[in-house]
Amino acid sequence: MKVTVGLGSNLGDSHGLLKRAAEAVLAQDPTARFSSLYRTAPQGGPPQPDYLNAVVQWETDWDLPTLWAFCRGLEAEAGRVRTVRFGPRTLDVDILCYGRHLTEKPPVILPHPRMKDRRFVLEPLTEIDPECRVPPDDTPVLTLLRRVLNQEVQRLPPWEVFPRNTGRSSNS
Numbered sequence: 001m002k003v004t005v006g007l008g009s010n011l012g013d014s015h016g017l018l019k020r021a022a023e024a025v026l027a028q029d030p031t032a033r034f035s036s037l038y039r040t041a042p043q044g045g046p047p048q049p050d051y052l053n054a055v056v057q058w059e060t061d062w063d064l065p066t067l068w069a070f071c072r073g074l075e076a077e078a079g080r081v082r083t084v085r086f087g088p089r090t091l092d093v094d095i096l097c098y099g100r101h102l103t104e105k106p107p108v109i110l111p112h113p114r115m116k117d118r119r120f121v122l123e124p125l126t127e128i129d130p131e132c133r134v135p136p137d138d139t140p141v142l143t144l145l146r147r148v149l150n151q152e153v154q155r156l157p158p159w160e161v162f163p164r165n166t167g168r169s170s171n172s
């Protein structure tokens with residue numbers, strides 16, 4: 001099953017926290033594909049610092065509860081404390097898609113209910129999987145991205161942790 005996960009951080013050592021999360025994903029699948037890091041303007045919530053965001057895809061045979069527990073574990077390791085909704089956080093790990101699986105049953109809604117409105121998700125996703133179509137109606141990610149180009153994101157230079165594993169060109 002192909003899984004797509006969004007990573008975000010705007011509290012603490014965001015770069016280091018994302019790097020550690022990325023290493024945990026790579027320990028599961030050394031061929032995991034990572035987008036670049038993006039510096040992104042906060043969407044919603046109280047006034048807060050810019051985020052660093054990225055998207056990663058990998059193949060897994062985990063069931064959804066196991067993937068969910070893994071993602072929650074990454075947040076816990078980063079010392080995530082839940083306070084304000086959409087507020088600043090050390091690490092946010094959102095399951096965006098789990099194959100073409102659809103569910104509205106908590107704790108995981110799939111596809112992620114807000115991914116289609118978020119350039120900080122769609123732009124890195126386009127970078128690693130430009131042919132991606134988002135269920136349930138299979139809208140091309142590029143179509144979704146075109147609708148949110150007013151949101152501010154800035155692609156950063158390749159992460160030094162993944163010199164051979166950043167972006168599409170090194171994985172296609």
Ligand SMILES: Nc1ncnc2c1ncn2[C@@H]1O[C@H](COP(=O)(O)OP(=O)(O)OP(=O)(O)O)[C@@H](O)[C@H]1O
Pocket residue numbers: 082084085086087092093094095096106107108109110111112113114
């Ligand atoms: N696909 C999903 N991935 C991650 N969390 C999800 C998903 N669908 C629903 N949730 C639920 O969202 C709840 C709130 O998560 P969290 O505190 O990370 O929200 P948030 O980061 O403020 O907002 P957002 O979910 O929009 O990124 C979680 O407890 C979880 O049950």
Ligand SMILES: Nc1nc2c(c(=O)[nH]1)N=C(CO)CN2
Pocket residue numbers: 007008009040041042043044045051053086087092120
């Ligand atoms: N730019 C940006 N904005 C956000 C983000 C995020 O990861 N990046 N996450 C949020 C809640 O999940 C709310 N707003």
